[in-house]
Amino acid sequence: MVAPRTAITALLLTGLCVGCSGPQQAGNPGTEATSSSENTVVARYAGTAITQAELDSAFAESTGGGENAADSSRSAYRDFLDQYLNFRLKVRAAHDAGLDTLPSIRQDIQSYRQKLARPTLLREEVYEPAARTLYERQKEAVDVSHILIRTSNRDTLSAYRTAQSIADSLDQGLPFAELAYRNSEDPSARKKGERGFRGRLGHIRAGQIVAPFEERMYALEPGETSDIFRTKYGYHILKVHGRRPTEPPIRLSHILRRSEGTSGGARQFLDSLRTEIVNGEVAFSAAAKEHSQHRQSASKGGTLGDINPETLPDPLRKAVASMDTVGTVSGIVKTRFGHHLLKLTGRQERQSFKEAYDSLKDRVSDQPRAERRKANFARDVRAEVRVTVDTTRLLDAANIASTDSLARPLLATDPAGVSPDVATLGDSTYTLRQMARHLTQTDGGAQMTVGALIESFLNEKAIQYVVTRRAQRDPSLAEAMKKYREGALLFRYMQDSVWTAATQDSAGLRATYRRNQDQYRFSERVRTIVFRAPSDTLLQPYKAAYDEDRSLQTPLSASAEDSLVSADTVYVTDQSAEVYQPVRSADDREAIGPTAQEDEWLFMIRDTRLPPRPKTFEEARNSVVQDYQEAYEQTVIRQLRNRYDAQTYPDRLRPPSRAPSPTS
Template identity: 40%
Template sequence: MMTRKVFYRLLPTFVLAVLLWAGCSGAREATQEAALLPQAQDSSVVAVLDGEAITLSDIERRYRRSLGGNSAAVPDSAELRDFLDRYINFRLKVKAAEDAGIGDLPEIQEEIDTYRLQLARPYMLEQEVLEPIIREVYTRSQDMVDASHILIRVAPDASPADTLEAYNMIRALVDSVKAGADFGELALRYSEDPSASREGPGYKGRLGFFTAGQMVAPFEDAAYNTPVGQVSDIVRTRFGYHILYVHDRQPAIPDIEVAHIMIIPRGPTGADTAAALEQIEELRRRFENGEDFRALAREYSMDHNTREQGGRLGIMSFNNPVIPPEFRDAAFAIENPGEISDVVQSRFGFHLIYLIDRKERKPYEEAYEDLKTQVTRLPRTEQAQRAFARQARARYGVTVDTAQVRAVLHTFPADTIIAHLAVNDFDALFEDTTFATIGDAGYTLSDFFAFAKTQRLERNRPLEPQLMAALDAFLDDRALDYEAMRLQERDEEFRTLMEEFRDGLLLFRVMEDSVWNAASRDSVGLRAYFDAHAEAYRFPDRTRLIGFYSRDDSLLTDIAARLDAGATVADIQALVASDSTLSLRIDTTLVAGPTNSVYDEALSLEAGSHTDVLAYRNGHVLLLHDGIEPARPKTFEEARSEVVTAYQEVLEQRLLERLRKRYALYVFPERLEQAFAGHAAAAAPAGDSPTG
């Protein structure tokens, strides 16, 4: 039987399965009595269950979601009627649970509250923090910017004097640029970015092309907001003050997948260079004459990191600063997959580049999960989450008695506090000491110190500022929890998700009590069902396979030789029993037909024959065909799991029959003909629960 913990993880899938596969039984059609119902006057109502209307839009939405979107939701009246019956069965079970008071049970409420918090916070942060950044990164990544910059370093916590000194310096550089000074020369002389003064990426401040998500947010904002050919305003980042000069802005070039062959001159002389060039030209000619690029790379490429993979470098982005420009330009100039570049010389040697594939820019919905992974790691996301937490703190109001925290500092030595936090027993001293509130929620020093132990306090730094920083983070964290617990009040989509979860819990409890557990407990009913349907439970003809399993393939080779010489399985078993050094397992498997596994190797053999030694999991196996086990009826114990499953279906149908008698139910199937009129309904996101 499914455990509740597993069920909660699979809840959306479970409810979907209920709607797709649940058995159905007939509902009362619309009658003269039904026509008098107030709800029946509304043509959008397709059913009334115990006075509760089920509307056409409800069914359209749930049916559409069950099929993964509107494009699949063809208005087939028979399918839609069948779906309506299944949905009514679902609502009947939930209704029965509600009337039984299951939804009010403390353990159910606790599960709902726990799930709400587990779901609400990530849901809220994705909606409020991640999605705006993901959308911005996706939109901006359609373009790439080529820019230079000058950096004057100043720490985020620098003194006012140091900050002013750095600002005055960057201000003077702005004036110099406006007066006509060369931006690159100024970067070479004054920029405190180390790359500005050495050959390579960043030399003279030239960063080359980059796109969204590659730079810190204020820098990126300046790059995308500054017109080509102009200098940005002064920008402050965690590194210091910057000014940018934008050289170019172009549509982003989609990524490509490439492989290469690299030949390195064997010495510094011109003759060495000429020999390397001649070798790679010869490889180019061989490719053009039909030889396989990957085979040539494996044999001749001097790039030992890629040669075994046929020279494959993987996905390459145009704005990757690590790639030498000459290599990048040649790679992106190749027109068609399967073609190669001319010979390219970089600082590493000579290259032939092979285009494997050109990637297409994905639509936003398809790119979303990859962008989400990227955005989650960006510093701007943490900053946006912190800002959102501060808004929540301001909205609900925060009180905090920092004196209580400082009193702890004065009572215990710093080393003692850190040591107690490390062994998880310090917070227990303050369980009843409330020191902070957010809205109507109170927090104890115990809550705070339990949080502080996750903040990696350092012994070699003053403890008080570390604890004050941890306190600020604690209030942010609790403000997010407080906001998340109220999300259901203001977010309709989240409210729907929670209603789905609650309905799923009630459904699970009804099925658990009235069907799953009931079937397993009813030994008399199970036996009676088996006796009435015994002919349905039979074994077909099955091949009996004796498997000899060992990590030592030479041992299995010896076993095969013994079998060929006439040894029986009993002889092999006796051999193993007499020698404890032999690592051999022997067992019997009955196979009814092809299994798409190693056992299939033995199915076509004659009885008494064996396979060769075969690879199996982390070892090897030798399989002996030991004859055919004739078809026969299953015993009750052999068929028990199948009988339980079938009997559960019987109990479920009995449950539905009782519920349909208990509750007044009227259905107006003719109104389903209006469903998906013109296919105008918007598609629901694939993967949503069908009961949303």
């Protein structure tokens, strides 16, 4: 279906002004004609008034805004009055014909409502709260240890009992680190020098670890130990040691000298090099390229790129914390990797939530935490409105044993048969067929149980329920839905009453052809065979083959077997695109190209010149249909104006104002 908003604009601007004189125009009598009032009535139909304010708003929208409307001529504004009245008459006729009750129209409007209002709802209720939580948590990093008992390839109950015995030992006062070293199934727990040794993960911030782990580590106070909880990796117990503020990313460069023998040599070398750098005798980047023993960054002048300070080893992090000014060169810093010289080359400012929202939303939208929040919101809605599910009827109709069974048998129900009602939410009733359709549209539906299907289906309908209510209450959404609804009705009315009716009126089309036959003519044309390909090299063999034997059949036969080259016939006129114009001055059977046109290449062979001649009815049919539809529409509009006693009052119009359009 053509987008109704597009249909409205197109139909308003086609200049369908008919019946603009005689009894359909009225003079300027009475008190309604106060031109200074926005309530001035400028047209009437079927007891309905069109005011100056309504017309101003519609005119501003059709011209692209109040500024353009104010710059329009008085005559254009008067013409628009007739066009707008015609639009309102068609919408009224569509309502009177009951088109607004058609299932296809209702479904189209419902789909658009969801498309329009659903993103706003999900942003407010799901993504923005999740992103806000992530944003606030990222201001702190949590120093945490954990003990992991895996559940893969073992009995889940046995794994839980193991975790419970460790928790009991913690309650008895045994050291967390010792229990992690002895019992944790995280391999790093027994690897000295690695992150995770004796369970100590160090500082972690939100977004770096699975949601259940993150939820608990931000809920605990320093020194507290969590309950047993499960993630996709297994059962965990964690302990929080402390928190510290996080810092925005910095841009850092370094020079590394590894300790060989005694560490004094590396320290003395870097100390001397630092003096040269600080005194301006050598650039830091040049010194890094020549002297750094960190190969990955040395070739880039020591650049490490953007770094989150909390991810650095403690000695480096502390050194960076003391470097307040961009350009500062640190003292010598020792780590287990060797001795370092650091330079702060940039510091990012912490983004506001608004600035960071898009990236935060991208991070949370595909995560289970967002789906859980969406499900929780839907369940809250279901708790507030009346929801019923007839599981017995559902199971009997689909011949399924229980709600724990797979829901796949629902797909085998007869699509043409009677589909029983199985659920309600609010004032809506849902059938077994609708639930089966939801199953086909859900990722992983083939493995979904009946119980999970019911939950998923009702959650989706709960969200749709809220979307509908919000669209009705929100003035801007309600206005957008009103325009879309009118556009859908207008399109259907024009399709049924004008376009299709005119197209099927063979006698009227033939009469239009005979009446305007002199207009339906071919100008001089040059029939041309055009070969198209994504590159000129693909067309060179075609050119060579044609140059060799001058036979059209040779390249045409080749293109029929070539998936990358296509051939078609083009009738070139003086109105054709510039790329075809050389054909008009060429000789018959002369080849042109390959020639580039946008994203493709053309090889053209002029066939012959075709003189001007009249078009047959079939050749002119598209133009005839368009002309007859325009005439037919004028007849329909005259009928509607008489039917609804429509009148315009152009003398009451004030000059176009700068009233803002509804969408501005």
